[in-house]
Amino acid sequence: MLKIVKASLFIAATFGISGMAQANVNEALANICTIVQADDKGELRKKMRVVESDYRLKLKDYYSGITCNGNSLIRTAMLSGAVESGSLLVKKMPKSELSAPEKDGKTLLAWVTENGLTDSPIAAVINNRI
Numbered sequence: 001m002l003k004i005v006k007a008s009l010f011i012a013a014t015f016g017i018s019g020m021a022q023a024n025v026n027e028a029l030a031n032i033c034t035i036v037q038a039d040d041k042g043e044l045r046k047k048m049r050v051v052e053s054d055y056r057l058k059l060k061d062y063y064s065g066i067t068c069n070g071n072s073l074i075r076t077a078m079l080s081g082a083v084e085s086g087s088l089l090v091k092k093m094p095k096s097e098l099s100a101p102e103k104d105g106k107t108l109l110a111w112v113t114e115n116g117l118t119d120s121p122i123a124a125v126i127n128n129r130i
Contacts, residue, residue, distance in 0.1 A: 025055050025062070033068035036089070039082035048092065059092045064103070072102055075111060078122050086122035090129055099130050 028051050035043045051057050068076040074093075077086030090098065101107050106114070109130065112123045 025051065025057065028054065029062060029066060032066060032073070033076060036068065036073050036077050036082055036085045037080045039077075039080070039085050041084035041088055044085050044088060059089070060094055060097050063089075063093065063097070067103075074108060074122070074126075075102075078112070078117050078120050083121045087125045090122060090125045093129075095129055098126060 029047070032044070032047055035047060048059060051062070063073060066073055071079065074086055074089050076082075077089060098108055102111070104111075108126055109123075112118055112120070112126070117123055
């Protein structure tokens with residue numbers, strides 16, 4: 001009987017902590033869209049470092065879960081003309097993730113071409129990485 005109670009408490013504590021950790025990650029990433037749009041590379045680097053050290057998450061782990069007005073972080077950087085932030089994001093993403101389709105089913109390169117952003121410096125960085 002005592003083992004069942006201990007196991008139940010352990011399971012409840014584990015799920016309670018992971019739910020709380022998820023909320024803290026969301027708080028830590030709350031203003032990342034604003035940082036990208038403002039092209040604040042230093043603040044973006046700091047935010048990514050904090051999330052990595054506190055929650056052991058790399059950019060690829062949370063990139064697909066963040067949208068800024070319906071766009072991914074790299075797309076937001078391109079639309080905002082945030083060259084420094086966009087370049088940092090492209091360099092931190094694995095090559096396989098850059099060439100994979102995003103939520104709308106389009107790859108970054110297809111989206112860039114479709115929106116006429118092929119002359120963007122961020123598009124050049126994407127082409128060099130892929």
